[in-house]
Amino acid sequence: MINLRCEGHDAEYEISNIINLFTPYIQDELQLETHYQKPKVYAKLKDGDLLLNEAIYPVKEIGDPLADKKALKQALKKAVYMTLTDYTNRKMPWGILTGIRPTKLVHELLEEGLNDEVIDAHLKAEYLVSANKRILMREVAKEELAILRQNKPEEISLYIGIPFCPTRCVYCSFTAYSLEKCEAQVEPYLEALFKEITFVAEAKKGVPIRSLYIGGGTPTSLNEDQLLCLLEHVKSSFDLSEVEEYTIEAGRPDTITKDKLRIMKEQGVGRISINPQSMNQKTLDTIGRRHGVEDIKRVFAEARALGHDCINMDMILGLPGETVADVAYTLDELEKLGPENITVHTMAIKRASRLKEELMAGEEAYALTEGEKIQQMLELCEERMARMGLKPYYMYRQKNMLGNFENVGYAAPGTQCVYNIEIMEEKESIIALGAGAITKMVYQNGERIDRIPNVKSLKDYIERIDEMIERKREGFLKYR
Ligand code: SF4
Structure with a gap:
């Protein structure tokens, strides 16, 4: 544990982010004294009165208050990073870059x-x-x-959220309700969602749509009739003739049937996700997935047979108990299937996940994988993706990500997911519908972004749908 002291600057938050990177590797209770005395910053790491090491960095000031403040913070972060690197003998892959993009x-x-x-x-x-x-x-x-660079002025993308899953995975922190408990809410939810779709379609009539993404939860948790009804409503409400990309995150194989795959194809869906996370059965059992590896292979083959020619598969590194060899096995199996996209996630321990609760309660089955192992897994993924002809095309980081790593999307040439890039880079407005969805209105190429959130709770969304629509109406008018 490190006790931080700051003098002559207000970069406590930024320095704490750097300290957090090293916290897993520091067992002792130490003091870190940081101070700024023009033109240099100082970071001293101490054990009581004993000075363990010190780093001094010059601050490159140019006389512009904003730029100088940034330079001061940058110098402090570097000084702290170097001090802690020396002490722990560890370098962080992303250095002092702690932002998500x-x-x-x-x-x-x-x-x-x-x-x-x-x-x-x-x-x-x-x-x-x-x-x-x-x-x-x-x-x-x-x-x-x-x-x-291909974004057109006035163009938007759309997101529609279906917040249901058959069961809840241990690491989940999304808006996802287990069907076991909430099946009775599906029809009222769709009714509310259809109302919101109708409103947005009317309000944005004539506005070109670049990409449409139906995510969740798991949209294929809906039964065949419900899925067909949703996709028909989307098709009859919006003009999809110019849409460059239409994705459905089918996600969990235990929700996908031949009929649902056929419905998606017939309704114009061009990209689907079938997400194994791991191809090791023991891992699927541990994380609370109620399907087998064979289901993943079967569903993939059925999707191909029905003409789905752009399939993404998600995998997660750092799942409980997984070794580098387990990841290699997952990669072998994915290579045999040959999806167009693979998204590699690194386990993030988020506030809302059951995994976090169980970790805090000391559940050994969910012991964390160390940073070094994740690094090896990431390197293996890079190597194998290159062998499969897939290139990295989007990337983001999350707080609390194991070992301070990243999520990376890989794609075969010409199959990069437009929506993933748009949501990450915030250069185009994304209108988001459904419980927990947050609309981002983007202006001046991302210089100004206004958010219009929907309530997260299923019950509130259903009961307060008129209020959600009103929020959007006001938001759209305000920034027309
Ligand atoms: S499939 Fe995704 S959204 Fe559903 S419970 Fe698992 S992690 Fe959450």
């Missing part, structure tokens, strides 16, 4: 007209990012920019 920084540097070499040197010197992650950042940023 690392590629935003590369976009800015590319827009300044800087070349790869200069960008690489900047990320290394200013943010202490490792060589691997610098390459990843540049590759992803370029893929993203190629998609974002």
Whole structure:
């Protein structure tokens, strides 16, 4: 544990984020004294009165108050990082970069007209990012920019949330209700959702839609009739003739039937997700999935037979009890299937997950995988994706992510998911419908973003649907 003291600056929050990266590796109770005395910052790590080590960094001030404040924080983060790196003998893959969108920084540097070499040197010197992650950042940023440059003014994307799943996975922190408990709510939910769809379609009549994403939860938790009804309502409400991408996150194989796959295909869905997370049966059992590895393979084959030619598969690194060999096995199995997209998630222990509760209660079955192992798993994924001809095209990070790593989407050329990039980079408005969905109205190429949230609770959403619609009406009018 580290007790922090700050003098002459107000960067406590930023420094705490750096300390958090090293916390798992520090057992002793230590003091970290940081102070700013123009033109330098100092970080001293102490055990009582004993000075363990010290780092001093110059602050590059240019006379602009905002830029100087940023430079001061940057110097403090570096000094603290170096002190803790020396003490723990560990470097962090992302250096002092703690934000969730690392590629935003590369976009800015590319827009300044800087070349790869200069960008690489900047990320290394200013943010202490490792060589691997610098390459990843540049590759992803370029893929993203190629998609974002095709955004048209006035264009929007749509998100529709179906917050039901057959059971709740141990790591879940999404708006997802177990069907076992909430089946009776499905019809009232759809009724409310249809009302919201009708309103948005009317309010945005004539506005071009670039991508449409139906996510959750697991949309295929709906039965065949409900799914057909939803997709028909979407089709008759919006003009989908110009939509570049229409995705449904089918997600869990235990919810997918041949009929649902056929309905999706007939209704114009062009991209689906079938998410194994792991191809190891013991892991699926541990995390609360009620389906087998064979179900994943069967559903994938059925989807292909029905003409689904853009399939994403999600996998998660750091699942309870998984080793690097288990991940290698999952990758072998995915390679045999040959999906167009694979999204590699690193386990994030979020506030709302059952996993977090069980970890706190000391459940050994869910023991965390260490950072080094995750790093090896990530490297293995990079290698194997390249072998499968898949390139990284989008990336994000979450707080509390194991080992301070990232989630990366890989895609075969020409199959990158537009929606994933739009939601991450916030350059186009996304109108989001359903419980817990948050609309983001984006203006001036992302300079201004206004959020219109829907209530998260299923009950509230159903009961207060008119209020949700009113929120949207006001939001749309305000920023027309
Ligand atoms: S399938 Fe996804 S949304 Fe559903 S419970 Fe599992 S993690 Fe949550």
